[in-house]
Amino acid sequence: MESFFVRYRNLLVLLAILLAQIIGLAMQVRRGDSGRNSLDPQDAPGVRLLRLWADAVVAPPEKAFHATRLGVVSAWQDYLDLRHVREQNEDLQKTIDRLRLEQASLLEDAKQGERLQALMDFQQKYIYKTQAAQAIGTSGSDSSRVFYIDKGADYKLERDMAVITADGIAGKVREVFPHSAQVLAINDQTSGAGVILETTRVRGILRGNAAGQPQIVGILKDDRIKPGEKVLTAGGDLIFPRGLPVGVVEKVVADPERDSFIDVIVRPAAHLDRLDEVLVITSTEAHFPPEQQQDMATSELLKGAQAAAIAEAALEQKKAAEVMAERLPGLTEPNAPATTPAAGTTPANGQPGTGATPAAAAAAPPVPKLLQPQHPDRFTPGAGAPLGGETRAPAGQEKKPAPKTGLKPQSKPGQKANVPPTHAGGNTQP
Amino acid sequence: MSLLSADYRRDMGVHKYPLLVYALTPLAALVLQAWLPRLAHGYTWFDLPLVVTVYFALARRSPIEGTLLGAGMGLFEDALTQHAIGVNGIAKTVAGFLAGSVGVRIDVENHTIRTMVTFVLSLLSSVIYFSVYRILLGLSMEWNWLAELMKAVVNSLIAMVLFPLLDRTRVRD
Numbered sequence: 224m225e226s227f228f229v230r231y232r233n234l235l236v237l238l239a240i241l242l243a244q245i246i247g248l249a250m251q252v253r254r255g256d257s258g259r260n261s262l263d264p265q266d267a268p269g270v271r272l273l274r275l276w277a278d279a280v281v282a283p284p285e286k287a288f289h290a291t292r293l294g295v296v297s298a299w300q301d302y303l304d305l306r307h308v309r310e311q312n313e314d315l316q317k318t319i320d321r322l323r324l325e326q327a328s329l330l331e332d333a334k335q336g337e338r339l340q341a342l343m344d345f346q347q348k349y350i351y352k353t354q355a356a357q358a359i360g361t362s363g364s365d366s367s368r369v370f371y372i373d374k375g376a377d378y379k380l381e382r383d384m385a386v387i388t389a390d391g392i393a394g395k396v397r398e399v400f401p402h403s404a405q406v407l408a409i410n411d412q413t414s415g416a417g418v419i420l421e422t423t424r425v426r427g428i429l430r431g432n433a434a435g436q437p438q439i440v441g442i443l444k445d446d447r448i449k450p451g452e453k454v455l456t457a458g459g460d461l462i463f464p465r466g467l468p469v470g471v472v473e474k475v476v477a478d479p480e481r482d483s484f485i486d487v488i489v490r491p492a493a494h495l496d497r498l499d500e501v502l503v504i505t506s507t508e509a510h511f512p513p514e515q516q517q518d519m520a521t522s523e524l525l526k527g528a529q530a531a532a533i534a535e536a537a538l539e540q541k542k543a544a545e546v547m548a549e550r551l552p553g554l555t556e557p558n559a560p561a562t563t564p565a566a567g568t569t570p571a572n573g574q575p576g577t578g579a580t581p582a583a584a585a586a587a588p589p590v591p592k593l594l595q596p597q598h599p600d601r602f603t604p605g606a607g608a609p610l611g612g613e614t615r616a617p618a619g620q621e622k623k624p625a626p627k628t629g630l631k632p633q634s635k636p637g638q639k640a641n642v643p644p645t646h647a648g649g650n651t652q653p
Numbered sequence: 654m655s656l657l658s659a660d661y662r663r664d665m666g667v668h669k670y671p672l673l674v675y676a677l678t679p680l681a682a683l684v685l686q687a688w689l690p691r692l693a694h695g696y697t698w699f700d701l702p703l704v705v706t707v708y709f710a711l712a713r714r715s716p717i718e719g720t721l722l723g724a725g726m727g728l729f730e731d732a733l734t735q736h737a738i739g740v741n742g743i744a745k746t747v748a749g750f751l752a753g754s755v756g757v758r759i760d761v762e763n764h765t766i767r768t769m770v771t772f773v774l775s776l777l778s779s780v781i782y783f784s785v786y787r788i789l790l791g792l793s794m795e796w797n798w799l800a801e802l803m804k805a806v807v808n809s810l811i812a813m814v815l816f817p818l819l820d821r822t823r824v825r826d
Binding site: 237259262370 | 680683684686687688689690691694696697698716717720721724728729730732733734735736737738739740741742743746747750753754782785786789790791792793794795796797800804
């Protein structure tokens with residue numbers, strides 16, 4: 224008997240270790256109601272302990288590597304960035320002002336949306352609080368698209384919190400360790416996020432494929448879905464707030480397993496292959512957070528100041544136009560309503576005295592008289608004969624209705640309408 | 654490839670390494686495996702823990718040591734993923750056992766042979782991983798065989814560079 228164990232000890236050790244691992248695997252897999260096997264979404268305490276140990280071994284060196292790399296890269300980039308920082312700062316300040324104005328203009332729409340959602344008994348969640356974190360490592364395997372961040376339970380991170388970047392969503396927290404956390408990326412095969420196509424409003428579930436591309440699965444064939452359409456979070460999964468950018472449709476392929484279904488391959492908005500800094504959404508609220516409301520108040524103030532600035536600029540522009548009109552008599556509209564009947568000019572409708580009141584005429588600047596041409600022809604202002612006493616409108620405008628401006632017509636009853644001129648001097652009476 | 658006689662195998666000494674190399678090399682492989690894909694834009698076309706397992710199993714000429722090292726490395730890798738713990742463990746356990754078994758029968762000083770062994774065991778490890786996941790556990794998973802082939806090639810290239818470097822750390826009598 225002893226010789227049996229000695230002789231086959233290699234094989235026995237192999238079998239013992241394989242058996243132990245198979246039993247361990249069997250304890251981690253459950254058979255679902257649909258008859259399909261699945262992994263426990265929540266790790267058993269023993270499994271979690273193993274993951275904790277692995278993380279405790281790997282995370283500190285990863286943090287050290289990451290910090291060293293960041294130090295070297297940022298030292299170089301800081302030098303480069305400082306060279307044009309002033310110009311960039313001014314540009315960014317302008318961008319902030321512009322965005323604040325845009326935000327203020329969108330505020331009313333958002334508030335109205337809130338009211339409508341309250342009526343529909345649906346509360347949209349807004350991002351209330353985020354925690355910045357650095358991506359420090361990966362699982363090291365193609366079949367597992369997870370990454371590790373340098374914040375964990377010490378920063379009150381919890382399972383199933385959304386992880387986003389400035390460009391779009393990146394994943395969700397799957398496991399939280401004391402000083403780090405494991406994030407399941409949206410391009411993993413086991414991930415799932417509720418998404419909606421922006422234009423066609425088609426909803427679906429986003430998950431990764433073998434090549435690491437996110438794809439929307441379980442969609443009925445729809446010819447309206449075209450490459451380039453934006454994909455947003457739908458908000459129904461209770462993880463990602465609604466309306467966050469996910470990516471754009473890259474292509475539409477037929478579902479290999481089911482007829483009449485398609486898979487929509489999505490190009491992610493976030494750079495999943497080179498994530499550096501991410502934001503973990505640690506809290507959401509049904510209303511705008513105080514910081515955002517303060518921003519909006521600032522925007523309203525800015526908006527008022529900018530409106531005043533625009534009005535002032537318009538006034539200055541008007542003055543400049545008037546000065547130019549004085550200095551360039553040839554550019555003066557000869558058929559414009561006369562404002563100075565006493566100066567000898569004829570009103571556009573040929574009836575003196577109807578263009579302006581005497582007070583206005585006195586206040587208005589004098590309009591210079593047109594120089595008389597030396598060789599007048601039929602194109603000379605005032606030389607053309609009126610057609611039947613009326614001015615002919617240009618082709619294409621003859622039957623065009625007058626635009627509804629909301630202004631009262633200036634012509635009085637019994638007086639001819641003041642028709643726009645066909646060309647300079649077209650209806651001026653000699 | 655030169656097959657060796659039993660007497661010659663007995664005469665050949667088992668390669669020994671400083672304790673620090675035993676401890677730090679697998680650890681460095683695991684840490685780099687988790688960290689390097691971040692620099693490589695997410696591409697994971699290499700498996701450093703497998704390469705290190707094959708190296709020590711071949712050098713030690715011991716199936717038991719290869720089995721234990723492979724199991725430890727595989728379980729550690731599994732713990733870093735969100736998958737069940739043991740899938741990679743089984744794959745690398747078998748790879749380590751086979752490498753240790755082969756080490757008894759071949760000339761492990763030959764770089765070409767070691768590279769070929771790494772290539773074959775890398776592919777075998779992928780096959781076992783896929784089989785355990787799909788057949789034993791009954792879980793669904795898409796698989797990209799081209800990526801696995803590429804991984805085997807890259808592992809072989811890494812082995813060509815890494816094995817001579819590790820040979821230098823060997824304790825010589």
